[in-house]
Amino acid sequence: MEEQELEEDKIDRKPKRRLYLLVLLVIPIAIFLAVMVKLSDRYGQFDSYEVISHFDISKSSTLNYTEFNGGLVSYSQDGASYLDAEGVAVWNEAYDMQSPKVRMAGQRLLIYDTKGTTMKVLSPEKEEGEIQTNLPIVRADVAADGTVAAMMQEADTGYLNVYKANGTQIAQGQVHLSKSGYPMDLAISEDGKRLAVSMASVKKGVLSATINIYDFSEAGEGKRDNLVATFQYGDSLCPEIEFFSDGSLVAYSNHKIHLIDASSEPKEEETIRVKQEIKSVMTGEQTLGFITDNEDSTARYLHVYSQSGKEKYKKKLDIGYTQCRFLTDEEILITNKENLRVYNKLGGVRFSYDFTDGITAFLPTEGRQEYLLIYEDQCERIKIQ
Template identity: 30%
Template sequence: MSTLNERSGEYRVAREKTRRKVLRIIVVVILVVLAGFLCYTIWDGIRNKQYNSYKIVASFDRTDSNTVVYKNYGDNILKYSRDGASAIDSEGNVIWNGSVEMQSPMVDISGDYVAIADDGGKEIYVYSGSDAGTLIEVPLPIRNIRVASQGVVAAVLEDSTSNTVCLYDPYNSSEKLLVEVPTNVSSDGYPVDIELSSDGKSLVTAYLSVTKGVPESRVCFYNFSEVGQDKNRIVGGKTYDNTMIAKLDFINENTVCIMLDNGFSLFENMKQPEELCTERFDREIKSAVFDEGYVGFVFEEGGDAAMSGLKLYDASGKKVLDKKVDYQYEQVYMDKGEIIFLSGGGCSIIRTDGFCKFKGVFDSGAQYLFGTNEKDTYYMVDENRINIIELTEDNTQ
């Protein structure tokens, strides 16, 4: 049997081992916390780096005129004019080219697919990104077009007393016309916009009618899957009294934004549309922007021409940004999750959390600025060249 002194010694040894173990655990925890804090600080510093200049990493001449319009096309660029449309990559190589003569070209893009038509014409050209284009001939003048991510096209065709919204499959060799949605201008109103979901199965149309000088707008939801077959394709709708609908936009596969003259509505579930929210503003909307998962607005701010209010909402209708900005601009739009303000040579880029990522001036001016798949790298199109630029923190180029 151990003596009292022996038991006391064993207790002290055990207690010392426990104390050392606890100290080791505390040290490890402190080191983990410090490492995490250090990683966060580094990540936050990189993420919240503010740029004021740029360097040109590649550049090639424009072989067109200033009447050509440029659009972002995935990680490439689409350009179109009265002479047709073409896509070019980051090295200036032509990916595809469509030579079509038009007076007032309309273009829509979804994924790799591009639809182009002449306003008032009777031909629609669809490009898949890897072919020479497919032609759809229609019987009536075209007033609007939309394309889905597999090439299905919706078009508004105009007659003297009615309009028809038609759905086409350009790659169907037997019958390209899939669905006709007839409307009567006197009873339904004039179709001001249409929007097609990326899968081509949901169509939203907006109509405007005026009675005794009072505008009334109506939005209709159509579904071309098995869900809509028993309902003449109509699966929902809403009327807006004394309101004008300016634009429709799918901000994700299953959520559409109804842009009003004084606010917006969001609807989800295109098989059985449900209104997520309707927001009305008491200030004049100067500009509206859309991107995947977001809709935003720029407002007049208190009569100060140098200031604007900027609000951004996510696809659930939650306001995620509300701030004042002092950016003078000629263009504002969203691209790849960023809000871009352009004014001649001046440019500001704001993230969706409100952080100003870039504020600077392009020496040669900028007509267009599009993000690429490379971090902090953009296409910058000026009067003479297409430049690929990388944002920097200093004034060296």
Template identity: 30%
Template sequence: MPKELTMKDKLYRHGLAKTVTILMMIAVLVAAVAMIRIYIEGKHYSQFEVVDTFNKVGAETSSFRDYQGNLLVYSNDGVSAYNTKGKQLWNKTYEMQSPIVKVKGNYVACADYKGGRIYVMDENGPACEIETNMPVIDLNLSEKGVVAATLQEDKITWIKVYSSEGVEISEIKTTMEKSGYPIATAISADNVKLGVSCLKPQGSGVSTSVAFYNFGDVGQNETDHLVSGKDFEGSMIPFLEYAGNDNAIAISEDRFMIYKGKEKPALEEEIELKEEVKSVFYSENYVALVFNNTESEQAYRMDLYDMSGKQMFSYVFDMEYHNVLIRNDYVLVYNEEEVIILDKKGKEKYNGNMGGNIVSIVPTETKWKFLIVRSDEIEVIKLY
């Protein structure tokens, strides 16, 4: 005769059944989310719709940049920031002949080539002005607003570092005879590490020295704060940038290098390049190198690498590109009419004509929604 279930048994079975039901529902939900994600990641967009339009901002000669999902507009007369609705966020006027403009995070730094003043702006507008007392040859910027200015004084070239308040923090003296001429600088996101690429003559050729300085506690015990460095004979390294806090990238005509280190950057990856690099684009996590393509009919080849030196994809294309934008999950290539969007595997998400007179494209905070800056107006478009 079957044993009669007690109340405790019934409650146990009921609870177990309920638990199994919940687990099954969770499994179905996870599977549904996974399927949706696979669908979205594999989807190819073929069309777009204009969801908003507003009058173009800036002058005819203005240049446009992405500014944290907003629009940065600058010219010889000033610099301004606008949101995706065309509302001005801030403005700074100046007069320059050949403005040098750097953007990192919420900060913008502007200086006239061979001028003597640097303007620094943050998300609220003008933050400080720096009087250099020497001509500005180049400048760079950290994500926290620290400025590295390359300044010329007769046969001496200075690299002076200023805080986001405009206070001089440190300086490096260079001469062609001893250290070489600085052709690139890079500042880490924590404002502590400074990378410098110096070109110097060597016999009938040249060599480049890539050196890193630490202005924090670790560098206090080192001569001139120098914590690491290496000479590259026969090479010119005009590209040196920090991608985030602990990764720096350096690129010459024949090699791509990744430096890593929280305190003392060291060369971790060195990739030989068979062709000369035509263009370099980077984000915090990726580097895109564009080459003239010699192996097929398409004009260009773009290789995407992550910060470990792993090649994510190689993509060939014919478009005469104007710019390349890298985001966490896609790469966007565009010119005055055409746009190509690739995922991180090199698969096309979009490839088509978006109309003429494109001056700049700015990704918004909404995925697959972009600001299209045209010569006569600005559109907000969405892919579908």
């Protein structure tokens, strides 16, 4: 009787062992396939696409486009509108601007009038506020909470104002151009706590750049005008500055890129020296890129670095370009409206396509392998393949 029970127990265990072995075999295969799909999605090469959906848009040569919260913002001198990812109108804002510019941070969009006096702060749902200034705006930027920094100018005096989204002024300062120099750019950190200003001046016939960093958190309390750091760069200008997502700063000049940390007492962490002249620059969340010619100007190269100054890759471009920008922190767009290349984080060509009819814009979405393709009168949501 006992022998029979032992035999039955052995028989019962065999299917369980088979199931156990099957599970051990299936799980690694499933993990492997999932990893391969993810790698293909991130590093695969695509040269065609399918149209998932499309919708009509206003045909106008004066319209500009930008991606916002996975949807599409179109803006011109007369106003701006926002369509969600399905092409449904969310808001339409009228204004009168002669030269509208756009800045974004998180869920906030800023539209301001260069040399005008109007600024609009918008979210994906609605207008957050309108700001009217007394003097013409030279530059402006927005933080993720809607805080706006604006640089204005009157005669030989520059004015730096910081506003809440509803237009309430929360900080102000003056810059005397004859002493401090001419303002070239400003940037506000994503959290709205830091403001950086790049100035240009000529001393004894030599151009030089000055970058001031102001801190409106506890780190700047007790500091005169909240100024926590000043950087001087002789024989160069820094016409463009940007904050990374962690509050560190990048400043671009013709042959150098200065990287300044986000500590309470900012200091320069690294300087990237570039032999050829820098033609174009772009800044991501934690990455920067720039384009140079080679020595005989017969080819152009894309260079990508981490925010700490480590080179990620250098890539020879096979097309001319009218636009270069980060689509995401892992993707860079190079296009001339007819030829388009998207590079991944390793420098490989993620998507390559040549259009018979020129495109107006190519924008990222929140969908996997999906983008917005903008023509003059139509928007297509596509999936690359």
